[in-house]
């Protein structure tokens with residue numbers, strides 16, 4: 001039989017996050033505490049679920065238009081107007097997708113010609129690079145630096161740009177680091193994008209989960225709406241991961257092509273979820289505020305615990321992740337996470353799963369109850385002491 005597979009697909013490495021979930025599943029041990037998943041521990045607020053149920057009761061079980069329910073697109077445009085002061089046309093500049101994930105894929109496929117370069121700041125979400133490769137792009141990684149608190153600087157973009165660069169992915173608030181970009185950071189990057197005629201794909205899925213001022217979209221800066229694909233969704237802010245709903249807003253020229261791919265590949269995003277999302281946007285602000293307060297409390301608890309333990313960690317102001325350094329222990333993040341899971345039954349994700357510049361760090365998700373976090377921190381404290389003990393023994397072998 002001939003090789004039935006695509007070489008491009010075969011060459012893509014599976015997600016590094018999965019490995020740890022597979023081990024946790026295999027262990028099948030109720031004592032394992034997982035801080036690995038980037039998924040809210042809250043249920044979708046009841047009034048949102050109710051609206052989904054109601055739409056089913058009403059028999060709203062048909063396809064919507066390819067771009068999504070007009071009612072939902074209007075709500076999204078209202079939301080972006082009230083939170084960012086950006087005005088999108090719900091008819092021409094808005095597309096409802098299957099999660100932010102689909103929007104990322106569509107955006108790349110609609111923009112890329114073979115060999116175009118895409119700038120991907122890392123550490124960052126695991127799908128950008130494979131989706132860029134699948135679209136035929138050459139991914140160009142920008143290694144974000146801990147000393148810049150993992151923000152993207154204009155200079156880093158400037159240094160990575162060539163005459164083949166077409167697109168900059170802007171992954172903030174960031175998964176896995178929790179880094180945010182403030183107005184002046186964005187203004188500097190926008191200047192480079194304008195100067196070099198770059199399109200920006202701004203993944204703002206954690207935009208509602210910031211703990212220092214409000215999230216600012218780069219699309220709201222002068223001259224940037226015309227060259228930005230703004231991606232967002234319902235998974236994180238409204239605890240709606242399983243509903244699979246997201247959206248893209250951007251220039252009509254680009255959105256028309258994204259919609260074409262979506263039309264052939266997907267048809268439309270899930271109808272029930274679209275009805276529920278209308279309710280989320282209309283009446284969900286208080287739910288977001290409540291969840292944000294809980295995340296913030298957990299974030300502060302973790303930062304205090306790391307300080308007490310002597311684990312270096314810059315203060316993350318977005319998302320629901322912390323990214324402490326484990327460099328002092330002289331092992332890779334994969335080794336650390338593997339031993340921590342085997343010896344203390346806590347699952348965290350090695351920073352290297354999010355790009356080479358994540359090496360030496362761990363991603364710890366705080367989308368878990370404070371009780372679970374307290375158990376995990378107790379075990380981490382014990383593990384860190386043990387590693388320090390091993391370090392001392394190595395340095396003074398006669399003491400053993």
Ligand SMILES: Cc1ncc(COP(=O)(O)O)c(C=O)c1O
Pocket residue numbers: 038098099100101102125171174175203205232233234235241244245246
């Ligand atoms: C940064 C980032 N972007 C996009 C997504 C995709 O989310 P969804 O497809 O559920 O909207 C995730 C999910 O973890 C993420 O962390």
